[in-house]
Every structure is written in C-alpha cells, then in structure tokens.
Amino acid sequence: MPMGRVSRTAISIPRELMSDLDDLLSQLNLKSRSKAISEAITLYIAERYWVLSDVEKEVAGAIIMVYDHHKESEITEVQHKYLDLIRSTSHVHIDEERCMEVLMVLGSLSRVRELFKELQALGTAEVLKPFLVPRG
Numbered sequence: 001m002p003m004g005r006v007s008r009t010a011i012s013i014p015r016e017l018m019s020d021l022d023d024l025l026s027q028l029n030l031k032s033r034s035k036a037i038s039e040a041i042t043l044y045i046a047e048r049y050w051v052l053s054d055v056e057k058e059v060a061g062a063i064i065m066v067y068d069h070h071k072e073s074e075i076t077e078v079q080h081k082y083l084d085l086i087r088s089t090s091h092v093h094i095d096e097e098r099c100m101e102v103l104m105v106l107g108s109l110s111r112v113r114e115l116f117k118e119l120q121a122l123g124t125a126e127v128l129k130p131f132l133v134p135r136g
C-alpha cells in the first residue's frame with residue numbers, strides 16, 4: 001500500500017508485546033517501530049478484508065492450506081470447480097502426513113468466498129487462511 005500522508009495516534013498495547021517487537025526489530029537491525037506497526041496493520045486488513053467488503057469487488061490473493069495428504073483428492077475436487085478463479089497453485093509435501101498448498105486467486109470477492117466456504121466445509125484443513133487485497 002502506498003504511503004500517503006501519515007496519521008499520528010496513541011495506542012495501548014501490552015508491554016511484553018512491545019518488548020517482543022523491539023527485540024525483533026533489534027535482531028533484524030530495523031529501527032522504525034512505526035513502519036513495523038504499519039506493516040502489521042496492512043497484514044491484519046489483508047487477512048480480514050474478505051469478511052466485510054463488498055462482494056462485487058475484484059480481489060487478488062492467496063488461500064493457504066495445510067492438510068492431511070490423504071485428503072488431497074477432496075481438496076483438488078473442489079479446486080476443479082473454480083477454474084475461473086484459481087490462477088496457480090503451489091504444493092509442498094511437508095512430511096509423511098501433511099501437505100501445504102497455496103492457491104493464487106484472481107476474481108470477484110463473492111467467488112473467492114464461495115471457494116473458501118467450500119474448502120472450509122470439508123473440515124479437512126488444519127490451516128485455511130485467506131490473504132486478499134483489492135484490485136484497482
């Protein structure tokens with residue numbers, strides 16, 4: 001997201017959380033708390049954007065899944081109903097039992113919601129996480 005004018009605000013967060021952030025920034029040799037918190041807010045919005053936004057909007061994003069590899073055919077079955085939406089997939093075999101898969105999607109938010117709900121309804125993924133940003 002492009003940085004326009006900035007707003008100043010005061011927020012209250014647990015001291016330990018701020019300390020964890022400062023430790024991390026120090027280890028990464030980064031100096032700006034504001035930049036880190038801006039990035040965190042951007043991620044927060046991207047992870048929740050799909051919940052409230054206008055369903056007619058066009059979005060781009062990813063759906064990240066971790067699941068038992070014995071359930072792969074069910075998950076693939078669902079994906080084949082969304083050929084218009086899923087532009088690419090990436091799959092890695094985590095270990096003997098589990099797979100991680102990322103679906104890159106481009107299309108209307110309503111369609112992404114349908115896909116997400118259908119994957120959720122399978123109840124097979126231990127992780128099912130959308131990350132969406134608006135287009136245009």
Ligand code: NI
Pocket residue numbers: 069091092093094098099100
């Ligand atoms: Ni696999």
